[in-house]
Amino acid sequence: xxxxxxxxxxxxxxxxxxxxxxxxxxxxxxxxxxxxxxxxxxxxxxxxxxxxxxxxxxxxxxxxxxxxxxxxxxxxxxxxxxxxxxxxxxxxxxxxxxxxxxxxxxxxxxxxxxxxxxxxxxxxxxxxxxxxxxxxxxxxxxxxxxxxxxxxxxxxxxxxxxxxxxxxxxxxxxxxxxxxxxxxxxxxxxxxxxxxxxxxxxxxxxxxxxxxxxxxxxxxxxxxxxxxxxxxxxxxxxxxxxxxxxxxxxxxxxxxxxxxxxxxxxxxxxxxxxxxxxxxxxxxxxxxxxxxxxxxxxxxxxxxxxxxxxxxxxxxxxxxxxxxxxxxxxxxxxxxxxxxxxxxxxxxxxxxxxxxxxxxxxxxxxxxxxxxxxxxxxxxxxxxxxxxxxxxxxxxxxxxxxxxxxxxxxxxxxxxxxxxxxxxxxxxxxxxxxxxxxxxxxxxxxxxxxxxxxxxxxxxxxxxxxxxxxxxxxxxxxxxxxxxxxxxxxxxxxxxxxxxxxxxxxxxxxxxxxxxxxxxxxxxxxxxxxxxxxxxxxxxxxxxxxxxxxxxxxxxxxx
Amino acid sequence: xxxxxxxxxxxxxxxxxxxxxxxxxxxxxxxxxxxxxxxxxxxxxxxxxxxxxxxxxxxxxxxxxxxxxxxxxxxxxxxxxxxxxxxxxxxxxxxxxxxxxxxxxxxxxxxxxxxxxxxxxxxxxxxxxxxxxxxxxxxxxxxxxxxxxxxxxxxxxxxxxxxxxxxxxxxxxxxxxxxxxxxxxxxxxxxxxxxxxxxxxxxxxxxxxxxxxxxxxxxxxxxxxxxxxxxxxxxxxxxxxxxxxxxxxxxxxxxxxxxxxxxxxxxxxxxxxxxxxxxxxxxxxxxxxxxxxxxxxxxxxxxxxxxxxxxxxxxxxxxxxxxxxxxxxxxx
Numbered sequence: 040x041x042x043x044x045x046x047x048x049x050x051x052x053x054x055x056x057x058x059x060x061x062x063x064x065x066x067x068x069x070x071x072x073x074x075x076x077x078x079x080x081x082x083x084x085x086x087x088x089x090x091x092x093x094x095x096x097x098x099x100x101x102x103x104x105x106x107x108x109x110x111x112x113x114x115x116x117x118x119x120x121x122x123x124x125x126x127x128x129x130x131x132x133x134x135x136x137x138x139x140x141x142x143x144x145x146x147x148x149x150x151x152x153x154x155x156x157x158x159x160x161x162x163x164x165x166x167x168x169x170x171x172x173x174x175x176x177x178x179x180x181x182x183x184x185x186x187x188x189x190x191x192x193x194x195x196x197x198x199x200x201x202x203x204x205x206x207x208x209x210x211x212x213x214x215x216x217x218x219x220x221x222x223x224x225x226x227x228x229x230x231x232x233x234x235x236x237x238x239x240x241x242x243x244x245x246x247x248x249x250x251x252x253x254x255x256x257x258x259x260x261x262x263x264x265x266x267x268x269x270x271x272x273x274x275x276x277x278x279x280x281x282x283x284x285x286x287x288x289x290x291x292x293x294x295x296x297x298x299x300x301x302x303x304x305x306x307x308x309x310x311x312x313x314x315x316x317x318x319x320x321x322x323x324x325x326x327x328x329x330x331x332x333x334x335x336x337x338x339x340x341x342x343x344x345x346x347x348x349x350x351x352x353x354x355x356x357x358x359x360x361x362x363x364x365x366x367x368x369x370x371x372x373x374x375x376x377x378x379x380x381x382x383x384x385x386x387x388x389x390x391x392x393x394x395x396x397x398x399x400x401x402x403x404x405x406x407x408x409x410x411x412x413x414x415x416x417x418x419x420x421x422x423x424x425x426x427x428x429x430x431x432x433x434x435x436x437x438x439x440x441x442x443x444x445x446x447x448x449x450x451x452x453x454x455x456x457x458x459x460x461x462x463x464x465x466x467x468x469x470x471x472x473x474x475x476x477x478x479x480x481x482x483x484x485x486x487x488x489x490x491x492x493x494x495x496x497x498x499x500x501x502x503x504x505x506x507x508x509x510x511x512x513x514x515x516x517x518x519x520x521x522x523x524x525x526x527x528x529x530x531x532x533x534x535x536x537x538x539x540x541x542x543x544x545x546x547x548x549x550x551x552x553x554x555x556x557x558x559x560x561x562x563x564x565x566x567x568x569x570x571x572x573x574x575x576x577x578x579x580x581x582x583x584x585x586x587x588x589x590x591x592x593x594x595x596x597x598x
Numbered sequence: 599x600x601x602x603x604x605x606x607x608x609x610x611x612x613x614x615x616x617x618x619x620x621x622x623x624x625x626x627x628x629x630x631x632x633x634x635x636x637x638x639x640x641x642x643x644x645x646x647x648x649x650x651x652x653x654x655x656x657x658x659x660x661x662x663x664x665x666x667x668x669x670x671x672x673x674x675x676x677x678x679x680x681x682x683x684x685x686x687x688x689x690x691x692x693x694x695x696x697x698x699x700x701x702x703x704x705x706x707x708x709x710x711x712x713x714x715x716x717x718x719x720x721x722x723x724x725x726x727x728x729x730x731x732x733x734x735x736x737x738x739x740x741x742x743x744x745x746x747x748x749x750x751x752x753x754x755x756x757x758x759x760x761x762x763x764x765x766x767x768x769x770x771x772x773x774x775x776x777x778x779x780x781x782x783x784x785x786x787x788x789x790x791x792x793x794x795x796x797x798x799x800x801x802x803x804x805x806x807x808x809x810x811x812x813x814x815x816x817x818x819x820x821x822x823x824x825x826x827x828x829x830x831x832x833x834x835x836x837x838x839x840x841x842x843x844x845x846x847x848x849x850x851x852x853x854x855x856x857x858x859x860x861x862x863x864x865x866x867x868x869x870x871x872x873x874x875x876x877x878x879x880x881x882x883x884x885x886x887x888x889x890x891x892x893x894x895x896x897x898x899x900x901x902x903x904x905x906x907x908x909x910x911x912x913x914x915x916x917x918x919x920x921x922x923x924x925x926x927x928x929x930x
Contacts, residue, residue, distance in 0.1 A: 115783035115797040188780050194757060195740040195782060282758020285894075285911070288741060289756060322647075325658035328665055353743060353778075354754045355761050358691055362684055369676040373669060380668045383636060386643035388656040393648070401644065405637055412629035419679045421614075421686025422622055425750040428743060428778040492606045492622070494747030498780040499801035578657045 059461070063561035074159035077559060079166050080145030081459065084452075086169065087141050090132035095524065097125035102483070102517040105510045108502055115500040119186040120201065122498060126189030131210050132173055134444055135302065138309035139255070140165070140220050142451050143248050145459055147224060149552040149559060150242045152233025152568040157226035165219035168212060175209030178202075188498060190299070193280035193291040197272050204273060207266040214259045214266075217305070221255030224248050235570030242550060242574040243319075243332055247312020250336040254301045254308075254343060262298035265291070289354055296347035304343035306440055308336050310403065310447030311378055317400035317450055318382050320548040322389030325575035328381035335374035342371050352420060353427050361420065368418040375411050379404065394546065395469040399450025402477050406442025410435060413488065428498075431491025434484040442480060449476070449527065456531070457545045461558040462538030468530045475523025482516025547587035549580045611769040611809070612749035614690065619750075621682050628675070690751065693764035695870065697732035699927075700725070701836070701920060704735065704742040704755045706781055707803040716835040717822030721805035723775070725767055726815035732764040734885055736916065743779035746807060754779055760885040767809040777803035840925025843918055852907070855929055862907060863900045869930035874901040888923050 060077045070078055100121050104111045113121070148156055156162050179185055185206045187196040196203050228241070228249050241249075269291070271277050278284025280291045311332075319326045326332060348356060348364030382404055391397070413435045417423045426432060457463055490509035495502060502510065544553035551574055555563055572579040586593045606626060610619055647655075700723065701712040711723040725731045735744060735755045742755040744763055753763040783799025790796055810818055844850055844865075852861035863873075868883045876899045881887055890897055892914065895907035914922075 110797065114786070115799045115801070116785045119783050119799070186782060192741055192780070195780070198740065199782065282756075286758075288758065323649075323655035327658050331665055331669075352687075353752050355756050355759060358687075361687070365683060365687075366680050369680050372672055372676055376672050377665075377669055379636060381665075383640045383643070384661075384664075385658070386640060386647060389643075389647045390649045390653060390655040391644050391647050393644070401640070404640055408633055408636055412633060415629065415679060416622065416625050419621065419625060419683035421618060421683050421690060422625065423683075424687070424690060424752050425618065425622075425747065427752055428745070428780075489606060493608045494745070494774075494776070496745060496776045496778045496801075500783060500799060501797065501801045503774065503804070575658075577655060 057560050057562070057565050059556070059558050060561045061461070061558055072163075074155070074163055075561065076144050076148050076155050076159065076162060077459075077563075079162050080141055080143075082166055083136060083144055083169070084141040084459075086166075086173070087133050087137045090128055090173070091137075094125055094128040094133055095521070097121050097128065099517055099521055101125060102514040104500070105502070106514045107511075108504060108507060116186065118500040119498075120184035123185050123188050124180060127176065127185065127206065127210070129440075130189055130302075130306075131213050132176060134306045134440060135213075135217055136169060136220070137448050138313065138444065138451065139224070139248060139251055139305075140169070140216070142313070142448070142455060143224065143244075143309065144220070146455055146552050147245060147248055148227060148231065149555060149563050150245055150550065150574070151227065151231055152236055152551060152564065152570060153227065153231035154562050154564075155231075156223045157230055158223050161219050162223055165216040165223070168219065169216040172209045172211075172213035172216060175205050175212060177209075179205040179209065190295060191266070191269060191291075192295075193269065193272070193288045194282070196269060197281060204270050207270055211263050211266045211270075214263045217255050218259045221252035221259075224252040225256065228252075233568050233570055239330075240570060240573045241333070243315035243326060243329065243336075244312045246333040247308050247315070247336050250340040251305055251308045251312075253337075254305050254340050258298045258301035258305070258344070261294065262302075265294040265298065268294070289351070289356060292351050292354055293347070293356075296350045297344075300347040300350065301340075301343040303436075303439070304339050306444050307407075308339055310407075310444040311336065313447040313451035313454075314382065314400045314403045315378075316550065317396050317454060318385045319575040320454070320546050320550065321392045321394060321397035321400070322385050323392070323547075323577055324385065324389045325573070325577065326381065327384035327387075328377070329573075329575070331377050332381050335377045338374040339371070342367065342374070346371060349418060349423075352423050365418060365420045365423075368414075371418075372411065372415065375407075379408055379411070392546075395466060395473055396450045396454035396546075398470065398473045398477075399446050399453070402473070403443055403446045403450065406438050406446060406480070410438030410442055413438065425494075426492060428496055429491040430487040430495045430497055433497050434487035434491060437484050437487075442484075446476075454546070455552075456534065457541030458552060458555075458557050458559065460535060460538070461541050462534045463541045463545060464530050464534035464538055468526065468533075472523050472526035472530060475519055475526060477523075479516050479518070479520030479523055483513050483520060484516075486510075486513040486516065542587065542589045544585070545587055547585045549577050549585060550574045554584070608747050609769075610748060610750060611767055611771070611773055612746075612751070613766040613768060614686075614750045615748075615768070617686060617689075621686060624682075625679065690764075693732045693762065694730045697730040697764055698726070699732050699734055701924075702733045702735040702744065702755070703738060704744075704777070704803075705738040706740065707777075707784075707798050707800065709775075709777075709803065709805060712836065713819055713822060714835065715819050715823060716838075717819060719822060722808065723805070724808040724810055724815075724818050726812055727767050727770050727809050728812065729815075730764055730766045732762055735761050735763065736920075738916070740781050741779045742777050742781050742803065744775060745778035746773065746775045748773040748807075752778055760889065762885075767807075770809050770811055772806050772808055774804055775807050836921045836924035837928040838925075839918075840921035840923070840928075843914075843922055844925060847910075847914070847918075847922075849922075859902075862903055865926050866929050869927045871930070875899060876901050876903070876905075885923050885927075888926055889919055892919060892922065 060075055104113055104118055179202045182202045184201055185203055186201045187199055187203060228245060268279055272280055278286045280286045280288050282288055315326055315332055346364055346368045348360050349368040352361050416426060486509040490506050495506045541557040543557050583593055607619055703710040709721050711719045737755045737757045743752055744755060745752040749765040751763050751765050753761050755761055777800055781800045787795045788798040854860050854864045855866050857864050857866045871883055872880050873883050874880055881898055893911045895909055896905040899905045
C-alpha cells in the first residue's frame with residue numbers, strides 16, 4: 040500500500056530529528072527556510088494573529104465612529120475605507136487562513152501519524168505567497184486604501200478612485216496560498232496516514248480539513264478569475280460588467296458569490312472541526328454520531344457551491360433563480376442541525392470538564408445556533424427582502440463567523456497551546472478573558488439584530504436618531520469584547536514567558552496528537568506510530584495514554 | 599429603556615405588512631423555542647454530567663432512529679418556511695396591472711421621482727393611500743437600492759436595466775426610505791441645497807415617503823407642476839414626448855400604433871403581454887424587454903419578423919428611452 044511506502048523509514052537514525060522542534064535548528068534563517076509543518080504553522084499563527092489585531096482595531100474604530108450620529112472621530116470617506124479594510128483583512132488575511140493554515144498545519148500531520156505534509160516545499164511557498172499577498176493588501180492601505188466594501192461590487196469598484204487594483208491583486212495572490220494549502224492537505228490525508236489510520240478512524244478535525252480543502256481547491260480559482268476580470272475592466276475598460284458598454288453589473292455578483300459563498304464554508308467548517316475535537320476531549324467520550332458529523336462536513340462543502348444566489352434576492356436576478364436558491368439554502372440547515380444535535384448528545388453521560396477550551400466550544404454551540412436560526416429568516420424569501428443589507432445580516436454573519444469560527448479558533452488555540460509551545464497557560468485568567476469575550480460579543484451583535492430588523496441599513500456612516508441607543512449599546516459591547524481579547528493576549532504572553540512546562544497530554548485526551556512530546560520532536564514521532572483504535576475511544580485507551588501528567592510520574596502512580 | 603426599542607420590527611404601513619410580520623414573528627418564536635430547547639438541554643447536560651471524582655463517562659452508543667429523526671424532522675419546517683416565503687415573494691414581485699407608475703432615478707447621492715403628469719420631486723416622494731404604486735427604477739451610475747422599512751419592501755437599482763418595486767400604503771403619514779446598497783461617499787462634506795454643509799454619501803441617500811389621502815393626491819400632482827423646482831424644460835409627460843420621438847426617430851417607418859404589422863411588429867397592445875420569439879421561446883414585454891429591443895434589436899426578435907432593425911445604442915439617451923417606453927406602455 041502506498042501509505043506504507045510514504046512513511047518509511049520507521050525509525051529516525053538522525054539524532055537531531057528527535058529533538059524538540061523549536062530547538063532542532065537555531066537562528067532566524069532556520070525559521071525562514073524551514074520545511075517543518077510545525078514551524079510553518081507557528082509562523083502562520085503569528086501572521087494571522089497580527090491580521091486579527093489589525094482587523095480588530097478597524098472594528099473598534101467603526102464602532103467608535105458610530106457611537107454618536109454625525110461625525111464622531113472621522114469623515115465619511117475615511118469611514119468607508121475603515122469598514123472595507125476591516126472586512127477585507129478579517130476575511131482574506133485572518134479567517135480563511137486562521138484554522139487551516141495555522142492550527143491545521145501544526146496539528147493535522149501529527150493527527151495522521153505523519154512526519155510532515157505531503158509537499159513541505161509547497162507548504163513553505165504558500166506561506167511566502169500569503170506574506171506577499173498581505174504586503175499588497177497593506178500597500179493598498181498606505182496608498183489611499185479601498186472604499187468598495189470587501190465585496191468589490193461593480194460598477195462602484197470599477198469607478199472608485201481608491202486603490203482597488205492593489206487590494207484585488209493582494210487578494211488574488213492570497214488565493215494561491217489558500218489553494219496550495221488545500222491541495223497539500225488533500226494529498227496528505229490520502230497518502231500519509233500512519234498504519235492503522237483508516238478513514239473511519241480519522242479525527243473529525245481531519246474530516247473537516249478535508250472538506251475545507253476540497254472547497255479551497257475548487258472555489259478559489261473562481262475568485263482569482265473574477266478579480267482578474269475586475270482589474271482588467273478597471274485598467275482596460277473591457278465592458279464585462281459596465282452597463283454603458285453592454286456589460287452586466289449583476290454578473291460580477293454571481294462570479295463573486297460563486298467563490299465567496301463556498302468561502303463561508305472555508306471559514307466555518309474548520310471551526311466545526313475543532314469543536315468536534317473539544318467536545319470529545321472535554322466530555323471524555325466518543326463523539327456521538329461520528330459518521331454523521333464527518334459526512335455533514337462534506338455535505339456542507341457540496342451545498343456551499345449551490346447557494347450563492349441567496350446573497351442576491353433583491354439584486355434583479357430572475358425570480359426563478361431566486362426561488363431555486365431559497366430552496367437550496369434551506370437545505371443547509373440540515374447538516375448544520377445534525378452537527379449541533381450530535382455535539383449536544385455527546386454531552387449526555389459524559390464527564391464534562393469546563394476548561395477554557397470547552398467554554399469556547401460551548402460558546403460556539405450557543406452562538407452558532409443563534410447564527411444558524413437567524414439564517415432561517417434570511418433564507419425565507421419574503422422575509423429576507425426587508426432584512427437584506429441591514430444590520431440584521433451583519434449580526435447574522437458575525438454570529439457565524441466570529442461567534443462560530445473565532446470562538447472555535449481561540450478554543451483550539453488554547454487547547455493545542457501546550458502542544459505548540461510546550462507551556463501551560465493560566466486557566467483562571469483565561470476563564471476571565473472568556474467571560475469578557477462572550478458577554479462583549481453578544482452585547483455588540485444583539486443590538487445589531489434589533490436595529491437591523493427595525494430598518495437600519497448596513498455600511499452607513501451616519502444614521503437617523505432613532506437608532507442611536509442600539510449603536511451606543513453595540514459600541515459599549517465592543518469595548519468589553521476588546522478587554523477580553525487583551526486579557527487573552529496577556530495570558531498567552533505570560534505563558535510564553537513564565538508558563539509551567541506542559542506534559543505531553545495535559546488534557547488527558549485520547550487524540551493521537553497528544554501521544555507526542557510537548558512540544559513535539561522535529562519528526563513528530565520517534566517511531567512511526569501504529570494506530571489501533573479511534574481518536575475518541577476513551578474506553579479502549581490505556582490509563583497511560585490518558586494520563587495528564589509527565590510520563591515519569593505515571594510510573595510513580597503505578598507503584 | 600423604552601419598551602418600543604425592544605420590538606423587532608418597526609410599524610407596518612402597507613398591505614404586505616401584516617403577512618410579513620406574521621411570518622417574521624413565526625420564525626422568531628420558532629427560533630426562540632428551538633434555541634431554548636437545544637441550548638437548555640446542553641446546559642442541563644453540562645451541569646448534570648459535570649466532572650466528578652471517581653465517575654467516568656459512559657461509552658458512546660448509537661441511536662440510528664434518533665439520528666434519522668433529527669435529520670428528517672427539520673425538513674418539514676424548512677419546506678413550510680420555503681413555501682410561505684415564496685408565496686410572499688410572488689406577491690412582492692407581482693404588481694397589479696392598474697398600479698400607478700412612478701419613475702425613480704437614483705444617482706450618487708440623490709433620488710429623483712417623476713410622476714405620471716411629468717412633475718418631479720427630489721429626495722422625497724408622495725404617494726396616495728390605498729392605491730397600488732409601482733416604482734420603475736434605474737440608476738445613472740452605480741448600484742443603489744430602494745428600501746422602505748415601513749412597507750417591508752426593498753429592491754436594488756441597477757445601471758443599464760429597470761427594476762421595479764410595488765406597494766400599497768395603508769396608513770397616511772410620513773415614513774422614511776433609505777438607500778440600502780452601498781454607493782460610496784464624497785471625500786469632503788458637500789454644500790446642500792438648503793445651504794448647509796454636510797457629509798454626503800450612501801448614508802445620506804434617504805428621504806421621506808409622504809402618504810396622502812386620495813383626496814390630497816390630485817392637488818399634489820398639480821402642485822408639483824407649479825413648483826419652482828419643476829424646471830426640466832419639458833412641457834409634456836413622458837408618454838407625450840415618446841409620441842413625438844416615435845416620428846422624430848422614424849420609428850413609424852417600421853412600427854405602427856394601430857395594430858397593423860409593418861416591417862416590425864406594431865406597438866399597440868404589446869406592453870405587458872407575452873410575445874412569442876423567433877427562437878421558439880416567449881417573453882413578457884416589460885420595460886427591460888422594450889429597452890433591450892431598442893438597444894440590441896436582434897437579441898430577442900419577435901416570431902414572424904426579420905432581424906433588420908439597427909441598434910439605437912448611443913443614439914438615444916436614457917430619458918428618451920424612458921419616454922418611448924412610456925408611450926408604448928400607454929398604447930397597451
